Amino acid sequence: MTMITTEPNTETTLAQGKNYLAQTYARAPFVITHGEGMTVWDSTGKSYLDFVAGIAVMALGHSDPGVVQVMQEQAATLMHVSNLYYTPPQIQLAVQLCEASFADKVFFCNSGAEANEACIKFARKYARANGHQDKTEIIGFSHAFHGRTIGVLSVTPKPQYQDAFQPLMPGVHILPYNDIEAAQAAIGPHTCAVMIEPIQGEGGIHAATPKFLQTLRDLCDQYDALLIFDEVQCGLGRTGDLWAHTASGVTPDLMSLAKPLAAGLPIGAALMTDKVNAALAPGDHGSTFAGGSVVCAVASYALSRINTPEMLGHVQETGEYLMERLAELNSPHILDVRGRGLMIGMELDFPAAEVIQAGYDAGFLLVNAGPNVIRFVPPLIVEKQHIDALITFLSSFLASK
Ligand SMILES: Cc1ncc(COP(=O)(O)O)c(C=O)c1O
Structure with missing residues (x-):
């Protein structure tokens, strides 16, 4: 892929964002510079597995050729x-x-x-x-x-x-x-x-x-x-x-x-x-x-x-896999897991913002749907190995709660 040649200075960019953008969003404390498939990178070179997909937008992943x-x-x-x-x-x-x-x-x-x-x-x-x-x-x-x-x-x-x-x-x-x-x-x-x-x-x-x-x-x-x-x-x-x-x-x-x-x-x-x-x-x-x-x-x-049987079948298969793996977490903090395909909500007994913040530290983009629900809406091209990585993170985070 074509790499961004000039990485922005992170502190300057964050400060300019605060100074020049209308403050109608609560944004994450990093600057995303590029992406490929399931992954985006920030301006320090740190990578994140993207389970948000631009809020259910990037169906084919980032920078699909x-x-x-x-x-x-x-x-x-x-x-x-x-x-x-x-x-x-x-x-x-x-x-x-x-x-x-x-x-x-x-x-x-x-x-x-x-x-x-x-x-x-x-x-x-x-x-x-x-x-x-x-x-x-x-x-x-x-x-x-x-x-x-x-x-x-x-x-x-x-x-x-x-x-x-x-x-x-x-x-x-x-x-x-x-x-x-x-x-x-x-x-x-x-x-x-x-x-x-x-x-x-x-x-x-x-x-x-x-x-x-x-x-x-x-x-x-x-x-x-x-x-x-x-x-x-x-x-x-x-x-x-x-x-x-x-x-x-x-x-x-x-x-x-x-x-x-x-x-x-x-x-x-x-x-x-x-x-x-x-x-x-x-x-x-x-x-x-x-x-x-x-x-x-x-x-x-x-x-x-x-709109192909392969892609829709892939969504069904990976969606069911994500559902099963979330069920295996079996944490007392999880009140419900619901949804269909790759549109899944996990309801928690504490604010979803805590998981989102911990996700940033661990290299995952996550988004909520209301105060206590984490919404998983990854690119439709997500693979089981990405889901396994997510589950490893969620499992250790929930165990530490
Ligand atoms: C179901 C639904 N309808 C409408 C909208 C609004 O779409 P937009 O943000 O593109 O205006 C959204 C955005 O999240 C949505 O989820």
């Missing part, structure tokens, strides 16, 4: 012309996404929050286009995470994220996740859309039951509301299926994607059926950068690498 090659070739061919024009990479990606899913049409954007905003706008337009002026309510669920822009923040019911930014978007109702009776009581003629993560990521790795998803589908059908699945984190191979919802047998009207779709480049997508698209017209929504040629060429390549 195929990704780099497609990116370089497309950058040298055509980078950006806007959505005033058709370009081959954008169309090819749309064809691939539709052929691999329930969807008939795709709207591209640049992030998960934007994809969910698009889904909400399209649902509102669908209701209006079908003559329902006051069918505007959006149903969301406890512990959901749909993004940080004002619209989708309104469906992300965490006081710590919401309170300082009130007033949020009106017309949102939050129901308890997996509570069938509450859904039956709340969803009705004024419901415009129901937005749900089939497996909640940030909220602590909780899966919706197939029965709950089917209930939502039935209620949406009954009241002509749209069912939106947010697969920004759980989609695109992370569970060992291409889509997390496939195992439930329930199909949405809209689905949001982002994180791993372009293997590290910013992208979002709102996938929809023709029924939804029929309500849309030029000017309803848009974005300058969306569907750019480089991003779409890389996403098209990444999707073709992820």
Whole structure:
């Protein structure tokens, strides 16, 4: 691989980060300079096995040679012309996404929050286009995470994220996740859309039951509301299926994607059926950068690498292995281990931040999902030997607690 030639001075870079970056993130006390596969290195040369993957983004690992090659070739061919024009990479990606899913049409954007905003706008337009002026309510669920822009923040019911930014978007109702009776009581003629993560990521790795998803589908059908699945984190191979919802047998009207779709480049997508698209017209929504040629060429390549029986089988196998090895830890500090494929949460009886900090010292990148849950979302190319190394670290850390 091409090495970075000038290593930054660590102290200076950390100080400049504090001085010049808006302080909206709590960051680790080191500077990451490069990566390859499952590993990243900091500016002192220390290596870390990456079980975060840029928060479920780097599905193919760091600096994947195929990704780099497609990116370089497309950058040298055509980078950006806007959505005033058709370009081959954008169309090819749309064809691939539709052929691999329930969807008939795709709207591209640049992030998960934007994809969910698009889904909400399209649902509102669908209701209006079908003559329902006051069918505007959006149903969301406890512990959901749909993004940080004002619209989708309104469906992300965490006081710590919401309170300082009130007033949020009106017309949102939050129901308890997996509570069938509450859904039956709340969803009705004024419901415009129901937005749900089939497996909640940030909220602590909780899966919706197939029965709950089917209930939502039935209620949406009954009241002509749209069912939106947010697969920004759980989609695109992370569970060992291409889509997390496939195992439930329930199909949405809209689905949001982002994180791993372009293997590290910013992208979002709102996938929809023709029924939804029929309500849309030029000017309803848009974005300058969306569907750019480089991003779409890389996403098209990444999707073709992820959507193979070998890759999905690998995720199932390594996910089951990680689950088994976590179960073997058998520590009284572990309250629960849950999830599917390579989206696994380990709930602890102490703050997850302690494990994350110890992980840094031992050469592991780890991330939490809520205060007490460690979320394992490594690159999909993780191997058993990486998992063994992680388990050795966790085992000695937990024994020392
Ligand atoms: C399920 C889900 N939806 C939406 C988002 C927001 O995505 P982004 O940070 O790209 O806006 C996230 C990000 O963590 C997510 O996990």
